[in-house]
Amino acid sequence: MSSGVDQQSQVPAKPTFGEVQASALVESVFGLKVSKIQPLPSYDDQNFHVYTSRTKDTTDGPTEYVLKISNTETSKNPDLIEVQSHIIMFLKAAGFPTASVCRTKGDNITSLVSVDSGSEVKSYLVRLLTYLPGRPVAEIPVSLQLLYDIGRLAAKLDKTLEKFHHPKLSSLQRKNFIWNLKNVPLLEEYLHALGQNQTREIVEQVIQLFKEEVMTKLSHFRECINHGDLNDHNILIESSKSACGDAEYRVSGILDFSDMSCGYYVFEVAITIMYMMIESKSPMQVGGHVLAGFESIIPLTAAERGALFLLVCSRFCQSLVIAAHSCQLYPENKDYLMITAKTGWKHLQQMFDMGQKAVEEIWFETAKSYESGISM
Incomplete structure (x- = not known):
């Protein structure tokens, strides 16, 4: 297992x-002439939307890219970045709508850049990916279809990655990675960011239940590689007109593979359900439709289904607690960091108020309705 950020349960410096x-980086490392560059929202790395000029040597091919600058902690783990990049290329070759990974002038897929700030020298891994067009799911009213x-996409992605092999694959065994769903107990280190209130009490209950009911049953879950962050800003869609004139949406892009790690099938569907709930006007109904899509490819076992409610609650807690902590460190990035929190606390509270049995009944009955061809 590689060293670096995953040996420390800390929020890295952006x-x-x-x-x-950033423009100079693109030109010096990748040999492209930048015509325009602008920052993109991001969590703990830094991303830029890059527009390049055509030259007599580049009359075809892409002209828009995303420059990704990894934070200092992640940059200490080049094996992890290499594996993530190869997974992006592997999935693209398998027909998934992922970006293409661009080569440096030295024919590498990453470059380590050192910056002297005067007091210290910091090193950052940089990559360049092709820009994917489309709108994030967060910007549209999401249909049941x-x-x-x-849900089906999430399962197909995990299923396809069963065939992925790489000599440095062990770098995805991210033991103390704060975003791996297995590491919910690590949230205890950040509870101070919530203060003393009812929301903290819910998180403390979820962590305790996780220790008792999930950690003791991990051996019953089927292992896989997780994308780990199929949220409503990392899935892009494009619209087309249906036969009756209505807008129909299809997935046109999958972004941000930086949270990839070894996990379990049930983790992927739980994370996807949680993020699809965020913008929904009927959040408790979401899980059944995502689950039905996922189970059309990978049916869950009884043990996995039994953990789903608590895993969704746990992902809410991860997102909300880490965002609160990050806001204390980087208040200038508060708007982006608190996207989930706007509705997340309300949804988590509602799930707790309804209870596992009632929420599961909605999810499982909805999923079951797809078997008869009548979705609820």
């Missing part, structure tokens, strides 16, 4: 490159 610096399709 890079702070300016547009001029799209929820089903997204």
Whole structure:
């Protein structure tokens, strides 16, 4: 297992490159002439939307890219970045709508760049991916069919990765990675960010239940590689007109593979359900449609289904607690960090108020309705 960020349950420092610096990186490392560059929202890495100019040597091919600058902690783990990049290429070759990974002038897929700030020298891994067009799911009213399709996509992705092999695959065994769903107990280190209130009490209950009811049953779950972050901003869609003139949406892009790690099938569907609930006007109905899509490819076992409610609650807790902690560190990035929190606390509270049995009944009955061809 590789060393670096995953040996520490800490929130890493985000890079702070300016547009001029980022533009110079693209030209010096990748040999492309930048015509325009602008920052993209991000969590703890730094991303830029890059527009390039055509030259006499590049009359075809893409002109828009995403420059990804990894934070200092992740940059200490080049094996992990290499594996993630190869997974993106593997999935693209398998027909998934992922970006293409661009080569450096030295024909590598990453470059380590050192910056002297005066007091210290910091090193950052940089990559360049082709830009994927489309709108994030967060910007549209999500139909039941799209929820089903997204659940199916999550399962197909994990299923396809069963065939992925790489000599450095062990780097995905991210023991103390704060975003791996297995590591919910690590949230105890960050509870101070919530203060003393009812929301903290719910999180403490979820952590305790997780220790008792999930950690003791992990051996009953089937292992796989998880994308780990199929949220409503990492799935892009494109619209087309249906036969009756209505807009129909299909997935046109999958973004951000930086949270990939070894996990379990049930983790992927739980994470996907949680994020699809965020913008929904009927959040408790979401899970059944996502689950039906997922189970059309990978039916869950009884043990996996029994853990689903608590795993969704646990992902809410991860997102909400880490966001609160990150806001204390980076208040200037509060708007982006608190996207989930706007409705997340309300949804988590509602799940707790309804209880596992009532929520499961909705999810499982909805999923079952697809078997008869009548979705609820």
